[in-house]
Amino acid sequence: xxxxxxxxxxxxxxxxxxxxxxxxxxxxxxxxxxxxxxxxxxxxxxxxxxxxxxxxxxxxxxxxxxxxxxxxxxxxxxxxxxxxxxxxxxxxxxxxxxxxxxxxxxxxxxxxxxxxxxxxxxxxxxxxxxxxxxxxxxxxxxxxxxxxxxxxxxxx
Amino acid sequence: xxxxxxxxxxxxxxxxxxxxxxxxxxxxxxxxxxxxxxxxxxxxxxxxxxxxxxxxxxxxxxxxxxxxxxxxxxxxxxxxxxxxxxxxxxxxxxxxxxxxxxxxxxxxxxxxxxxxxxxxxxxxxxxxxxxxxxxxxxxxxxxxxxxxxxxxxxxxxxxxxxxxxxxxxxxxxxxxxxxxxxxxxxxxxxxxxxxxxxxxxxxxxxxxxxxxxxxxxxxxxxxxxxxxxxxxxxxxxxxxxxxxxxxxxxxxxxxxxxxxxxxxxxxxxxxxxxxxxxxxxxxxxxxxxxxx
Ligand SMILES: Cc1cc2nc3c(=O)[nH]c(=O)nc-3n(C[C@H](O)[C@H](O)[C@H](O)COP(=O)(O)OP(=O)(O)OC[C@H]3O[C@@H](n4cnc5c(N)ncnc54)[C@H](O)[C@@H]3O)c2cc1C
Ligand code: FES
Ligand code: FES
Numbered sequence: 103x104x105x106x107x108x109x110x111x112x113x114x115x116x117x118x119x120x121x122x123x124x125x126x127x128x129x130x131x132x133x134x135x136x137x138x139x140x141x142x143x144x145x146x147x148x149x150x151x152x153x154x155x156x157x158x159x160x161x162x163x164x165x166x167x168x169x170x171x172x173x174x175x176x177x178x179x180x181x182x183x184x185x186x187x188x189x190x191x192x193x194x195x196x197x198x199x200x201x202x203x204x205x206x207x208x209x210x211x212x213x214x215x216x217x218x219x220x221x222x223x224x225x226x227x228x229x230x231x232x233x234x235x236x237x238x239x240x241x242x243x244x245x246x247x248x249x250x251x252x253x254x255x256x257x258x
Numbered sequence: 259x260x261x262x263x264x265x266x267x268x269x270x271x272x273x274x275x276x277x278x279x280x281x282x283x284x285x286x287x288x289x290x291x292x293x294x295x296x297x298x299x300x301x302x303x304x305x306x307x308x309x310x311x312x313x314x315x316x317x318x319x320x321x322x323x324x325x326x327x328x329x330x331x332x333x334x335x336x337x338x339x340x341x342x343x344x345x346x347x348x349x350x351x352x353x354x355x356x357x358x359x360x361x362x363x364x365x366x367x368x369x370x371x372x373x374x375x376x377x378x379x380x381x382x383x384x385x386x387x388x389x390x391x392x393x394x395x396x397x398x399x400x401x402x403x404x405x406x407x408x409x410x411x412x413x414x415x416x417x418x419x420x421x422x423x424x425x426x427x428x429x430x431x432x433x434x435x436x437x438x439x440x441x442x443x444x445x446x447x448x449x450x451x452x453x454x455x456x457x458x459x460x461x462x463x464x465x466x467x468x469x470x471x472x473x474x475x476x477x478x479x480x481x482x483x484x485x486x487x488x489x490x491x492x493x494x495x496x497x498x499x500x501x502x503x504x505x506x507x508x509x510x511x512x513x514x515x516x517x518x519x520x521x522x523x524x525x526x527x528x529x530x531x532x533x534x535x536x537x538x539x540x541x542x543x544x545x546x547x548x549x550x
Contacts, residue, residue: 103265122266122309123298145297152363158337159363164296168266169289169313213363234448235361 107171111136112180120167127151130168130177138178138208142237149236152209178208179258181215189254191215191249192216200249202240210236214250222258226251261299268311272318272426275310276399280422282308288424289313290333290372293364296306318371321345330428332371336383337362339370340491348432349390351459352441355382358441371425374410377417380477382443384411385483387428388482389457389474395427402426411481436462436469438546440538443476444530446521452477453522454530458538460497462546468492473505473539476529478514483507488535497543506535 104119111134118133125144130136130153140150144163151163154176165245181189188196201207207237210233219223224232227249231241238246267278279286286308289295298304312318318333321342328344339345339356340359346353359365359373359382373383374394387394387407393477394405418426433439443455455476463469471489474482488509495501509531516527 105266123263124260125260125296128260144300146293146364149361149363155366156296158366160367161293161363163300164292166266166292166296169268169292169311178411217362231357231448232362236516 103131105168105171107168109172110174111168112176122166122168124167125163126153126163126165126167126170126175127162130162130175136177136179140205140208142205147237149209149213150206152212152213152236154180154216157216159216176212178211181211194253194256195249198242198249198252199245206236210238210246214253217251218254218257222254224250224254262302262305263495264306265308266311266487267308268314270314272315272397275312275315276397276422276424278310279424281400283421286310286330286390291335291368293360293368294372294376294378303505306383323348327429328431328432330370330430332425333369336360336365336368336373338369340365349430351389351441351457352386352430354439355386355441357455358382358443358452358455370428371388375415375417375419375425377411377415377481379414379479379481379541382455382476385455385457385476385482388484389459390430393429394425395429396423397426398422401548408484414480434461436546438542438544438549440541440545442534442538444534454478454527454534455530456534456538458535458542460492460539460542460546466496466547468495468497473509473535475509475514477527478531483514485513486515497539502536503538506532509535
């Protein structure tokens with residue numbers, strides 16, 4: 103049995119018909135073509151698929167698309183208006199070398215946006231705690247922490 | 259990794275979810291935060307044929323004070339427990355422990371009811387329910403009953419709930435006067451399931467002697483482990499280092515039964531239990547004295 107859902111993604115309204123077992127991560131990638139949301143583990147551990155669900159960070163691999171009916175989703179594609187106007191957090195990741203391969207980056211950005219909103223002046227400890235749910239296999243995290251600090255300065 | 263097909267229902271009232279559950283019984287599972295159920299479905303470890311989503315039942319997500327207890331709806335998110343002012347003031351042990359549950363993104367979705375019913379021996383909330391003397395309300399289509407937390411957990415991932423029942427409410431008594439608390443765990447990485455953890459609470463009488471104590475452990479057996487003998491050994495006494503050490507030794511050697519895993523041998527888990535018990539008891543005793 104399929105369900106018709108109405109949801110908002112990055113400010114745009116969509117109506118789609120989905121099977122209940124379709125994960126929100128697959129829905130975003132395969133149905134809407136928003137492949138910025140990455141899929142690493144599909145069991146909640148790696149954080150690559152993190153999106154914002156009604157403004158709060160959440161795993162899109164642990165949510166069914168049908169549950170997003172009536173809700174507002176933000177993905178990494180919703181951050182910048184175009185490539186010359188990056189979000190200050192994206193700009194900081196660029197400037198502070200907060201990424202190498204970039205696989206983990208969308209999930210980290212979507213975790214840090216609500217974090218910085220709630221903690222505009224975070225300590226390094228708080229940043230590291232907030233990052234604990236996102237695995238990065240390249241950077242060793244130091245540059246990610248630096249990028250978040252830089253972003254906090256830019257966004258204050 | 260994709261879940262097997264299932265039929266999906268998302269009603270908005272408690273009545274409707276219970277009617278559906280009585281209709282489908284064990285074939286149906288409730289979907290709360292999905293932070294334990296969906297990974298298991300993605301792996302196809304569980305393949306429920308029906309999911310009853312609780313996320314649209316607004317009557318299940320309250321946190322409110324009522325006389326000398328806090329009432330929490332089973333769909334209250336772990337994130338809401340973390341920032342709730344009543345919980346911070348009335349049940350400071352719970353307030354202290356919640357940030358140790360998983361990562362912020364998981365706590366945004368994960369619920370108190372889901373974690374309790376999941377009954378993972380390594381989870382924090384089942385341990386806290388026993389440490390706080392919580393009562394849990396189970397409900398089916400036609401009746402409801404209250405269970406003490408200590409009677410709710412029935413072993414590894416198993417509870418006293420019947421197949422037609424939902425957990426709907428959690429009742430947390432306010433901490434008594436002169437109560438001190440401490441929660442500590444050791445995990446490989448912040449947010450991971452811990453290798454060992456303990457929720458400790460001590461209440462003193464007017465003379466500063468221990469009136470009651472609780473020591474409850476996670477990842478120390480096939481459910482939350484309530485070290486009643488070690489706790490009892492403190493009652494009626496002035497808490498000092500010698501007494502604390504012997505209680506810690508008794509709990510860690512005689513009362514817990516850790517299995518060991520890839521992160522920690524059983525022996526190391528016992529070592530952690532002893533160290534954490536001593537640390538938390540000292541902090542709890544100090545806080546109880548200050549609460550005087
Ligand atoms: C990466 C990761 C790390 C984690 N780390 C930790 C950790 O360190 N500590 C920890 O404790 N947890 C951890 N968790 C689990 C997390 O806390 C879960 O949120 C919690 O265990 C389950 O809550 P849920 O609301 O998501 O329940 P769900 O996953 O939706 O449900 C869990 C089970 O309970 C049943 N259920 C749910 N609600 C009810 C109800 N009201 N009545 C009857 N049955 C019900 C469901 O049918 C299902 O069987 C982690 C999860 C992930 C993905
Ligand atoms: S893909 Fe969702 S957490 Fe790894
Ligand atoms: S930059 Fe490669 S995984 Fe983080």
